[in-house]
Amino acid sequence: MTEEMIIAGFGGQGVLSMGKILAYSGIMEDKEVTWFPSYGPEMRGGTANVTVILSDTRISSPIVKHFDTAIILNQQSLDKFQDSVKPGGTLLYDPNGIIHPPERTDINIYKVDATVTAVEMGNPKVFNMIVFGSYLKVRPILTLDNVEKGLEKSLPVRYHKLIPLNIQAIKKGQEIVESVLEV
Amino acid sequence: MELKDLIKPENLVYDKSKVQRDVYMHYCPGCSHGVVHKILSELIEELDIQDKTIGIAPVGCAVFAYNYIDVDWQEAAHGRAPAVATGVARLNPEKFVFTYQGDGDLASIGSAEIMHACNRGENILVIFINNGIYGMTGGQMAPTTLEGMVTSTTPSGRNTDLNGYPMKITNLIAELPGTSYVTRQAVHTAAAVRKCKRSVKKAIQNVLDKKGTSFVEVVSTCNSGWKMTPDGANKWMAENMLPYYPLGDLKDSIKGEPISEN
Amino acid sequence: MAEIRLMKGNEVLAEAAIRCGCDGYFGYPITPQSEVMETLMAREPWNETGMVVLQAESEVAAINMLYGAAGTGKKSMTSSSSPGISLMSEGLSYIAGAELPCLVVNVQRGGPGLGTIQPSQADYFQAVKGGGHGDYKLIVLAPSSVQEMNDFVDLGFELAFKYRNPAMILTDGALGQMMEKVELAEFKPRWTEEEIENKFGVWASTGKKTNRDRNVVTSLVMDSEEMEQNNLRFQEKYKKMEEEEVRYEAIQCEDADFIIVAFGTCSRVCLKSVELARAKGLKVGLLRPITLFPFPNKIIKELARKSKGFLSVEMSAGQMVEDIKLAVYEAGSTVRVNYYGRMGGIIPTPEEVVDALEDKFSWEISYGVKRSY
Numbered sequence: 001m002t003e004e005m006i007i008a009g010f011g012g013q014g015v016l017s018m019g020k021i022l023a024y025s026g027i028m029e030d031k032e033v034t035w036f037p038s039y040g041p042e043m044r045g046g047t048a049n050v051t052v053i054l055s056d057t058r059i060s061s062p063i064v065k066h067f068d069t070a071i072i073l074n075q076q077s078l079d080k081f082q083d084s085v086k087p088g089g090t091l092l093y094d095p096n097g098i099i100h101p102p103e104r105t106d107i108n109i110y111k112v113d114a115t116v117t118a119v120e121m122g123n124p125k126v127f128n129m130i131v132f133g134s135y136l137k138v139r140p141i142l143t144l145d146n147v148e149k150g151l152e153k154s155l156p157v158r159y160h161k162l163i164p165l166n167i168q169a170i171k172k173g174q175e176i177v178e179s180v181l182e183v
Numbered sequence: 184m185e186l187k188d189l190i191k192p193e194n195l196v197y198d199k200s201k202v203q204r205d206v207y208m209h210y211c212p213g214c215s216h217g218v219v220h221k222i223l224s225e226l227i228e229e230l231d232i233q234d235k236t237i238g239i240a241p242v243g244c245a246v247f248a249y250n251y252i253d254v255d256w257q258e259a260a261h262g263r264a265p266a267v268a269t270g271v272a273r274l275n276p277e278k279f280v281f282t283y284q285g286d287g288d289l290a291s292i293g294s295a296e297i298m299h300a301c302n303r304g305e306n307i308l309v310i311f312i313n314n315g316i317y318g319m320t321g322g323q324m325a326p327t328t329l330e331g332m333v334t335s336t337t338p339s340g341r342n343t344d345l346n347g348y349p350m351k352i353t354n355l356i357a358e359l360p361g362t363s364y365v366t367r368q369a370v371h372t373a374a375a376v377r378k379c380k381r382s383v384k385k386a387i388q389n390v391l392d393k394k395g396t397s398f399v400e401v402v403s404t405c406n407s408g409w410k411m412t413p414d415g416a417n418k419w420m421a422e423n424m425l426p427y428y429p430l431g432d433l434k435d436s437i438k439g440e441p442i443s444e445n
Numbered sequence: 446m447a448e449i450r451l452m453k454g455n456e457v458l459a460e461a462a463i464r465c466g467c468d469g470y471f472g473y474p475i476t477p478q479s480e481v482m483e484t485l486m487a488r489e490p491w492n493e494t495g496m497v498v499l500q501a502e503s504e505v506a507a508i509n510m511l512y513g514a515a516g517t518g519k520k521s522m523t524s525s526s527s528p529g530i531s532l533m534s535e536g537l538s539y540i541a542g543a544e545l546p547c548l549v550v551n552v553q554r555g556g557p558g559l560g561t562i563q564p565s566q567a568d569y570f571q572a573v574k575g576g577g578h579g580d581y582k583l584i585v586l587a588p589s590s591v592q593e594m595n596d597f598v599d600l601g602f603e604l605a606f607k608y609r610n611p612a613m614i615l616t617d618g619a620l621g622q623m624m625e626k627v628e629l630a631e632f633k634p635r636w637t638e639e640e641i642e643n644k645f646g647v648w649a650s651t652g653k654k655t656n657r658d659r660n661v662v663t664s665l666v667m668d669s670e671e672m673e674q675n676n677l678r679f680q681e682k683y684k685k686m687e688e689e690e691v692r693y694e695a696i697q698c699e700d701a702d703f704i705i706v707a708f709g710t711c712s713r714v715c716l717k718s719v720e721l722a723r724a725k726g727l728k729v730g731l732l733r734p735i736t737l738f739p740f741p742n743k744i745i746k747e748l749a750r751k752s753k754g755f756l757s758v759e760m761s762a763g764q765m766v767e768d769i770k771l772a773v774y775e776a777g778s779t780v781r782v783n784y785y786g787r788m789g790g791i792i793p794t795p796e797e798v799v800d801a802l803e804d805k806f807s808w809e810i811s812y813g814v815k816r817s818y
Binding site (some may be wrong): 023024027034036037059060061062063064065153154 | 716
């Protein structure tokens with residue numbers, strides 16, 4: 001199993017930390033992991049993206065042209081990465097602020113209303129965990145147990161009291177994700 | 184009475200320090216370096232710190248200081264002695280570390296390193312030989328060269344419009360809170376040598392007591408570079424250098440305290 | 446049980462330094478490697494192992510602090526990125542000339558000049574050919590994963606002390622910023638003063654003991670005959686490194702018609718290129734030099750005798766390709782050695798490497814080895 005994915009959105013949406021929790025959860029599942037962020041000019045432009053690779057075998061290139069999965073959290077990122085999803089791959093997006101929805105017909109497309117749901121849950125900060133939950137639903141490559149262990153490892157001890165809230169958000173994401181297109 | 188009858192321990196009136204090595208010096212006759220080397224050697228012996236002393240030699244005439252004083256040494260790149268001393272002292276806090284630098288080395292190419300080492304209050308002694316000239320490379324202008332002074336790169340005398348002003352770097356050093364003891368001495372008379380030795384002793388003691396940076400400038404002669412006799416150079420120094428670089432303590436305080444006014 | 450963590454390459458350099466018993470780190474901030482010193486400062490190793498960490502006023506000061514620390518036989522290191530390494534080159538020449546062991550990390554960014562903060566491998570020449578003035582070499586290690594960023598800190602020190610020579614970890618911004626799973630090393634105690642005196646008392650300036658002559662750490666020798674002897678001794682040392690310390694990884698080279706040679710981040714990219722090329726029916730292998738000096742000449746010579754061509758893939762205008770050409774020439778082979786690379790902070794994709802290989806070796810792919818130019 002090798003899963004090559006891109007997570008892309010605005011700085012502040014928790015893109016990099018979602019990737020980190022994903023990677024740590026992968027380690028808990030005895031997988032090889034690579035987390036490779038964009039750094040520099042793209043960050044100054046306000047967008048952030050990170051390539052995350054999970055694999056049962058040695059990971060080769062951190063530079064990926066065609067992704068198995070793209071998690072897209074704003075319009076710029078959708079425009080930039082929509083065509084980078086492998087045919088038959090998966091695109092998960094939050095429709096908030098998306099004017100031009102994905103147009104591909106050869107990939108699986110899912111959407112999760114995470115921005116709105118996070119506000120409803122009374123904590124906009126769990127936004128990225130709702131998205132993460134949706135991802136786990138459509139790409140069940142990690143168990144929730146290992147995700148919880150991944151959270152423990154990646155969060156500083158002083159934030160461990162927030163783990164139940166994060167798990168709740170992940171579960172919420174698993175519930176609310178909607179299928180747009182399945183190929 | 185024959186010579187062999189005279190050479191007996193009880194007749195000894197002067198002996199070279201055991202910390203000074205038995206080799207010929209390359210310094211020109213009349214140069215101040217030899218006297219300062221002697222002071223350091225005597226004090227290292229007197230304070231019994233030979234086994235914990237690490238000297239940092241500069242680039243310049245004192246590049247071969249390590250041939251004369253019998254302690255462990257490191258030879259630094261031009262101007263970098265205070266950084267080298269920082270590395271040595273930080274990782275060996277129980278050692279006595281000193282740099283020995285000339286005016287080109289310390290005040291010109293190494294001005295950043297000396298300022299920051301002193302500002303951090305590195306627990307080291309800095310000996311600063313100021314003879315107003317680059318001796319080793321053949322008598323070029325140094326930052327401390329006096330106005331109007333002739334050198335090989337100021338053949339008509341130092342022109343302040345062209346070359347700026349003689350730099351009183353020791354005064355700048357004294358302003359830095361990291362320094363504890365900053366003094367300007369000379370070795371052109373027997374009295375000055377005695378006084379200088381007392382200052383260096385105090386400075387070494389400060390380092391042993393971990394009081395921060397101690398800085399001893401020695402206003403010196405370079406009779407070869409100045410193209411004078413040794414005696415003439417001493418007189419010229421007293422008449423011309425000392426009014427601009429007056430002798431005395433600039434600061435005698437403790438690290439972190441504001442400069443004492445005197 | 447070994448400790449497994451998800452860490453950035455830059456962070457793990459710091460952690461590995463603490464764990465391998467490093468005595469001192471001296472550095473100056475520069476992107477993309479500032480996390481090394483930041484991690485150390487946050488970890489406060491002076492409380493744990495007694496390791497000293499100091500922010501210098503410049504790279505020039507940092508490398509000279511390293512000179513001083515290394516001169517006392519202490520395990521000491523610095524890290525910087527390309528422009529900072531240029532500033533350190535004077536000091537590195539002195540350190541090599543005085544035969545001091547220490548570790549320098551270059552997390553490369555694109556140049557020349559201020560260039561870019563994005564990754565690059567354009568300091569290859571500077572690293573493997575010396576960099577500063579005079580005839581000297583650094584031992585140059587090129588990690589290709591965060592795990593190797595960890596492992597090569599200890600290895601770098603080991604080789605540096607074995608040869609009394611500065612070692613360099615030549616990596617880049619991508620590996621510095623990347624997080625991967627890493628198995629951390631066990632803690633090794635720092636050497637005691639007594640151990641240092643016993644091991645290095647013959648040369649280190651630790652304070653003159655009554656049972657030995659004074660030690661002088663210097664690169665200065667005024668007598669030409671003597672200085673030539675020094676140089677000859679250095680060359681012997683570098684030759685011994687070439688004989689005994691070459692490290693590389695050869696992947697699917699046994700039956701390969703074409704050998705991609707790449708180190709560091711590029712080798713990761715090319716590992717995938719090999720897969721892609723093989724899927725297309727091209728017999729491609731990857732040779733990944735781990736030591737850039739000493740360079741793996743011997744294996745290149747062997748491969749030159751049975752392959753149809755080499756492609757050097759670099760994030761530079763083509764630097765390592767010259768060393769491959771030398772080895773192929775020495776092997777008496779006439780196979781072509783080509784280069785493909787990107788500059789300015791761009792990492793090539795696995796796909797474009799395969800395209801480049803097909804394009805540059807179209808003759809060989811169709812007809813076999815060109816036997817004359």
